[in-house]
Amino acid sequence: MKGIVFVELLKMAENLLGEAVVDQVLDDTPLSTGGAFSAVGDYPCADLVALVGAFSRVTGLPGEELQRRFGHWMMNTFKTYYPAFFEDKPDVLAMLEAIEGEVHVEVRKIYPGAELPTFATERLGPGELRMDYSSTRPLVPFCAGLIEGCVDHFGRPATITTRDLSTPGQARAEFTIRHDTP
Numbered sequence: 001m002k003g004i005v006f007v008e009l010l011k012m013a014e015n016l017l018g019e020a021v022v023d024q025v026l027d028d029t030p031l032s033t034g035g036a037f038s039a040v041g042d043y044p045c046a047d048l049v050a051l052v053g054a055f056s057r058v059t060g061l062p063g064e065e066l067q068r069r070f071g072h073w074m075m076n077t078f079k080t081y082y083p084a085f086f087e088d089k090p091d092v093l094a095m096l097e098a099i100e101g102e103v104h105v106e107v108r109k110i111y112p113g114a115e116l117p118t119f120a121t122e123r124l125g126p127g128e129l130r131m132d133y134s135s136t137r138p139l140v141p142f143c144a145g146l147i148e149g150c151v152d153h154f155g156r157p158a159t160i161t162t163r164d165l166s167t168p169g170q171a172r173a174e175f176t177i178r179h180d181t182p
């Protein structure tokens, strides 16, 4: 996984817990790097999972909830660094449809070696999209948070349902995003 993901997770944790607690967690958690992450590095996803687990123990928040919050946080980061991806999309459903074929395609150019999930989308009706997520990384709640953050960005309320179909070693989920009003 790209260093930017780790740097942003640690920023969110500092925001939530303060720098001293985060430093303590980095000292106490067995990590491949010994606890130093650079925005331009590459690190195993297992380190992310270990950090989320450690922050979950410290905060008492379930790991899924932390991943989801991190998805919101990361969506804000993407909006700040890469506003152009959002500007030419008419609505959230168009944005979500463009992740697999456009946004993540560009991400691979900006971040060579990026480990990205696979998405398949299908319009279920005028204001309703199904988005199927598949990844070898266990990040379904993170993905849900990104989708929620994306809905918030476009400002039109929608209901998101998540069906987590993950099995060990293979994460899979069906998301449905439906606008509340036609």
Ligand code: HEM
Pocket: 001, 002, 003, 005, 078, 079, 082, 085, 096, 099, 103, 104, 107, 111, 113, 114, 115, 116, 117, 135, 136, 137, 139, 142, 143, 146, 147, 150
């Ligand atoms: C709602 C829209 C988006 C969704 C649902 C989404 C989903 C995801 C997910 C779930 C991951 C984690 C990797 C995995 O699960 O295998 C990921 C990674 C990533 N995404 Fe997206 N993404 C979205 C938009 C964007 C945007 C706008 C950018 C902007 C550049 C972006 C850049 C990245 C990067 C850099 C990574 C990390 C890759 C790595 O660590 O190797 N994504 N995305």
